[in-house]
Amino acid sequence: xxxxxxxxxxxxxxxxxxxxxxxxxxxxxxxxxxxxxxxxxxxxxxxxxxxxxxxxxxxxxxxxxxxxxxxxxxxxxxxxxxxxxxxxxxxxxxxxxxxxxxxxxxxxxxxxxxxxxxxxxxxxxxxxxxxxxxxxxxxxxxxxxxxxxxxxxxxxxxxxxxxxxxxxxxxxxxxxxxxxxxxxxxxxxxxxxxxxxxxxxxxxxxxxxxxxxxxxxxxxxxxxxxxxxxxxxxxxxxxxxxxxxx
Amino acid sequence: xxxxxxxxxxxxxxxxxxxxxxxxxxxxxxxxxxxxxxxxxxxxxxxxxxxxxxxxxxxxxxxxxxxxxxxxxxxxxxxxxxxxxxxxxxxxxxxxxxxxxxxxxxxxxxxxxxxxxxxxxxxxxxxxxxxxxxxxxxxxxxxxxxxxxxxxxxxxxxxxxxxxxxxxxxxxxxxxxxxxxxxxxxxxxxxxx
Numbered sequence: 001x002x003x004x005x006x007x008x009x010x011x012x013x014x015x016x017x018x019x020x021x022x023x024x025x026x027x028x029x030x031x032x033x034x035x036x037x038x039x040x041x042x043x044x045x046x047x048x049x050x051x052x053x054x055x056x057x058x059x060x061x062x063x064x065x066x067x068x069x070x071x072x073x074x075x076x077x078x079x080x081x082x083x084x085x086x087x088x089x090x091x092x093x094x095x096x097x098x099x100x101x102x103x104x105x106x107x108x109x110x111x112x113x114x115x116x117x118x119x120x121x122x123x124x125x126x127x128x129x130x131x132x133x134x135x136x137x138x139x140x141x142x143x144x145x146x147x148x149x150x151x152x153x154x155x156x157x158x159x160x161x162x163x164x165x166x167x168x169x170x171x172x173x174x175x176x177x178x179x180x181x182x183x184x185x186x187x188x189x190x191x192x193x194x195x196x197x198x199x200x201x202x203x204x205x206x207x208x209x210x211x212x213x214x215x216x217x218x219x220x221x222x223x224x225x226x227x228x229x230x231x232x233x234x235x236x237x238x239x240x241x242x243x244x245x246x
Numbered sequence: 247x248x249x250x251x252x253x254x255x256x257x258x259x260x261x262x263x264x265x266x267x268x269x270x271x272x273x274x275x276x277x278x279x280x281x282x283x284x285x286x287x288x289x290x291x292x293x294x295x296x297x298x299x300x301x302x303x304x305x306x307x308x309x310x311x312x313x314x315x316x317x318x319x320x321x322x323x324x325x326x327x328x329x330x331x332x333x334x335x336x337x338x339x340x341x342x343x344x345x346x347x348x349x350x351x352x353x354x355x356x357x358x359x360x361x362x363x364x365x366x367x368x369x370x371x372x373x374x375x376x377x378x379x380x381x382x383x384x385x386x387x388x389x390x391x392x393x394x395x396x397x398x399x400x401x402x403x404x405x406x407x408x409x410x411x412x413x414x415x416x417x418x419x420x421x422x423x424x425x426x427x428x429x430x431x432x433x434x435x436x437x438x439x
Contacts (some may be wrong), residue, residue: 006280006299007273010306019307022265024314102321105412132407 031102038097042119045090047132048083049124049184055080055152056135066211066224067165074172087232091116134229141233148184148234157230161214167205167228169235181208181220184234192221202227207235258322262313276306279323282400283330289395291334292384305333324409327402331392331410338388356398383430390425397422 011161022156059078060067094116098104104112108186141147148155158167161183168183174190179202181189191210202208202225212222228235252275264271283305287298306327316325340432383391396402396410408418 003277003280006303007276010271010276010303012268013307014272014310015301019311021313022311022315027312027315102317106414108414108416236353 034097034100038094038101041093041097042091042116042123045087045094045120046123046127047136047192048087048090049120050127050133051136052080052083052087052133053128055083055154055230060226060236062144063211063224063226077157078153079083080151080153087120091120094120137230137235138236141231142236148231152231152234155184155234158209158228161189161220163214164211164213165213166210166212166220167208167224167231168210170202170204172204181210188218192219193225194221194223207232253280259318262316262322264265265310266313270287272306272310275309279306279326284324286327286330286395286400287334289399290331290392291337297337301330301337308333320409321406324402324406327400327406327410328412356401359398363424378433378436379429382429382436385432386425386428389421390428393418393421394425394429 055078059074061074064071064074068077095112098107098112098116114180137152140151141192144151148159155167159166160166161179166181166183166189168181168189170179170181172180174180179191181191183189192215194212209226209228210220210222211224211226212220215221253264253271256264257276258275258278259276261271265275280302284298284302287293287301287305288295291298291301293301297397305326309326312329316322383394386394392411393407396407397404402410404415404422408415411418413421
């Protein structure tokens with residue numbers, strides 16, 4: 001096709017279809033949307049990482065020999081899968097958004113992954129130090145259905161009296177050697193204290209983790225009493241607050 | 247006429263600013279890139295002249311529509327070649343077929359550079375090589391074809407190729423090495439060297 005004819009056809013088509021260049025704000029908006037959603041995803045991912053640090057810092061590494069057969073088993077049972085999947089999902093969004101910024105294609109996958117992971121870890125560390133990990137765990141524990149089944153793997157792991165582990169909230173002290181505890185399913189237990197079991201002295205309304213032996217359907221002999229930090233919010237739920245009647 | 251002469255003296259980037267105010271200046275950009283893009287489309291797609299011209303028209307309309315998205319951090323030529331690259335890929339997807347033989351016109355200087363980069367200059371006579379390279383390029387993987395064409399036929403540097411195909415420089419370099427190796431392999435097989 002001749003040059004002049006081709007030019008004429010294009011200009012005619014532009015006029016005929018009333019084509020106009022898209023406004024600059026249209027492109028700016030798209031660009032800002034990519035950056036803002038990327039930053040939000042980074043913040044959510046970092047918040048998830050702060051919860052992972054918080055849960056991992058209470059994974060009972062010091063007493064692992066009392067409660068786990070091996071280090072592998074300990075990791076398998078106590079890894080916070082929910083938060084790891086959450087973190088992975090939001091890190092992927094950060095990666096995707098960075099790759100789709102105007103110049104994102106210029107950077108290698110390795111560099112973008114490094115920046116995404118590095119920024120999530122760095123910010124997550126700051127959030128953890130500021131107490132966000134604990135705060136989120138409490139909020140989720142208090143409000144989220146299936147928290148003890150999905151979000152905090154420690155809860156299920158510790159709710160196993162047959163294997164010598166029990167969690168619950170201390171509701172009343174019977175005497176020096178025994179107290180009453182409600183477990184996470186609101187079942188009442190009489191706890192018998194054997195020797196000096198206290199790593200920290202429990203107080204009423206305090207969630208606890210117990211290591212010991214089940215003696216009967218509602219009696220548990222305790223060897224070691226540990227405070228419970230992750231999952232604390234779970235026992236503040238209204239429907240877990242039967243202890244208030246005491 | 248005077249207006250056209252004024253437009254001719256402007257850089258592509260200056261012309262973009264003018265087009266946003268004065269639509270008629272767009273024909274100057276079309277003049278500058280019509281031949282280059284038409285050759286590029288035919289080289290990387292191998293479609294008929296008629297189909298190439300239809301694609302070219304789409305490319306210019308998309309460029310016009312998205313002029314405000316062009317930023318000066320990029321060469322205008324890279325930007326419009328990128329639109330062409332995307333248009334060819336879209337066209338492939340629609341047709342769900344890749345061309346068998348590319349329409350590649352290769353200059354002697356380009357042959358020398360390409361053959362030199364694949365260590366084949368001493369092994370093959372240049373006149374025969376021109377036709378063989380043309381066939382060999384059409385036989386290699388599409389992503390390698392395009393990178394060879396951009397580097398040796400369109401004479402783009404690595405940064406421009408990176409901006410056109412939207413891949414990092416490292417990927418462009420490694421893809422180039424693989425492309426040369428594949429091209430060499432095809433040439434050797436065809437010559438039974």
